[in-house]
Amino acid sequence: MTPVTDNPAANPLRPLMRRMTVTVAVLTGIAIAVTFLLNKPLAALGVLIGVGLSVFNLRLLDRQVARVSLPADADKAAKKRARNEIGRSAGLRLGIVTGAVAISFIIAKEFSLGIVTGLAYCQLVFIANTFRVVTGASVEES
Numbered sequence: 001m002t003p004v005t006d007n008p009a010a011n012p013l014r015p016l017m018r019r020m021t022v023t024v025a026v027l028t029g030i031a032i033a034v035t036f037l038l039n040k041p042l043a044a045l046g047v048l049i050g051v052g053l054s055v056f057n058l059r060l061l062d063r064q065v066a067r068v069s070l071p072a073d074a075d076k077a078a079k080k081r082a083r084n085e086i087g088r089s090a091g092l093r094l095g096i097v098t099g100a101v102a103i104s105f106i107i108a109k110e111f112s113l114g115i116v117t118g119l120a121y122c123q124l125v126f127i128a129n130t131f132r133v134v135t136g137a138s139v140e141e142s
Contacts, residue, residue: 016063020129024051024122031121035114046104046114053100053115054122057093064089 028051035044068082097119104112 007034014066014135016129020058020122020126022054024048024055027121027125028118031117040107040110040114042111043117046111046116047118048114049100049104050115050118050120051122052118052121053097054126055090058126059121059136060093061086061090105141121128 003022029048031047032044033048064086068086070078070082101112101115103118104115
C-alpha cells in the first residue's frame, strides 16, 4: 500500500476534517463558557478532553484511510486485509476512548459527563458534515 498524496480529490476526508475541526472548536468554546456559568469547572475540563479524544481519533482515522491505496484490479483478499487493518485499528481506538470514559467515572461524575458530552457533539458534528458532503455529491452526480 502506497501513501496517497495531499490532493483533496485523492483524500476527500481532508476538507471535511478541517471544517469539522473549526466547527467543533467554536462549539467547545461555547460549551466551556456554559459549564463555567453553571459553576462546573470539572465538566469544562471533561468537555475539552472529550473533544480532544474525538478529534484525535478522527485525525488518526483520516491518516490511516489516506494511506490505504489499492489498485483497481485488487483481489478480494487485498481488500479484506485493508478493511481488517482499519477495523482493528478503529476497535483499538474505541477501546482506549471507552477506557478513558470508564476511568473518568471513578474520578467525578461531572467530569465524565463532560467527556461524554464532548465526544457526543464532536461525533454529531462529524455526522452532520459527512451527511452534507454525501448528499451534495449525490445531487451533483444526478
